[in-house]
Amino acid sequence: MEQWFEQVFFFPSATTTGSAGVVLSCGIHGDETGPIHLIQTIHQLLVTGHLQTQRPLLLIYGNPNAIRDNKRYVDFNLNRLFGPTSHTGAETLRAGDLMSACSRFQRQVGHVACHLDLHSTIKPSLIERFALRPINNRCSSIQWGTHLVNAGFGGLVQQSHRTQTFAQFTCDSLGCDSFTLECGSHSQPDITQFEALKNWILTLLADPGFLNQQASRTTANSTFKHFVVKEDIIKTTSQFKFLIDERTPNFTLLPIGTDVYEDKNGILKTSEARYTLFLNSKVEIGQRAGLLLSNI
Ligand SMILES: [Zn+2]
Known part of the structure; x- marks a missing residue:
């Protein structure tokens, strides 16, 4: 394991070579504690050797200053700063570091399969857990709808305007499948709610062929909602x-x-x-x- 920036960790693949990398991030908004705890749990499993990733992994706690203060951001919403900006301040510098880390990751591992940027919503949602997909002109061979269902998500929102989010940056710059994953509301930071997502991520890291397998469909597929x-x-x-x-x-x-x-x-x-x-x-x-x- 190497630390590339504050709270940015690179884990090489334990045994396999040539498998596509994964970027996992949380805490882009510092008060979204549920996803931060989930990533901390996975981080602990990796550090203690209970989980050996079979893919190169970049694990990111997005905004350490805001996480420390348990607030959304310090100067400006970090998730609008992944691109050209006139804003200056702590988050602008951090966005630069995170973009550098992602570019270095891609240079090092060659191919990045996906970036999952974990968030939680300020208010409750009628679809409690859902994904947002940035603008993406590529066709993916991965059955993301079924994977998202299996990871505990009930809907997918396709963005139609380009915003300078972390997921849009990685989608454009790394050429990977990127999602902003809304993992429930702030008012429910209970990590047991994330069991399906945790298990899905553990399988993703442990099995380099997992993403491209025919994901088994469940009855939940029929209630999965698509929005634009x-x-x-x-x-x-x-x-x-x-x-x-x-x-x-x-x-x-x-x-x-x-x-x-x-x-x-x-x-x-x-x-x-x-x-x-x-x-x-x-x-x-x-x-x-x-x-x-x-x-x-
Ligand atoms: Zn957020």
Whole structure:
């Protein structure tokens, strides 16, 4: 094991050579303790020799300063800084370190199979655990829908705008399959909720052929939901306000004709049925205050 930056650890493959690498990250938002505990558990298994990874692994605690202070970020939302930015501060420097670590990882291992960036949501969700996939023009041979079901996820949201998230960066720069995994809400940091994900990750690391195997389908496949982002709601002025209760859980259905928010350009009314995600009017001006999805 090598430490490349603060809280960034490289584990070479224990025995096999040539297997594709995996990037696991958590704590990009420092107060998302459930996923951090899950990664700490896996980290302990590796360090104590109870788990030997058969793939090269880059294991990342995203924002150590914010994790220490148990807050979302110190200066700025780290998950918007993986790319060109005019922001300066602790998170900008950290994003630079993490991008360097990922590039070094790819140079060293050749091929990176996937990056899983573990988060938890601020508010409860009607689909408790779900994945977001960045914009990706490649076709993957991996049956991600079935893998996500087996890892305990109930839905997949396909992004339709490019944002400077960690997952979008690794997808673009490493050419791997990247996901932001929302592993439940802050209010439920109980690690036992993550048992399916933990077991899935342990198998991923222990079996280099696992991702490309025909994943066995379960009955949960039929309830797995697919969404696509139809609108990024950007807070453009201080007058921005939601006209619906923004405390409603993620994936709340807004019927056609719902007045969603008001800003300097007037009121946004839904022209089709939409589902809510990450509504939060308290973000800084210019930042995303939520997403509207359609079910596909
Ligand atoms: Zn997060």
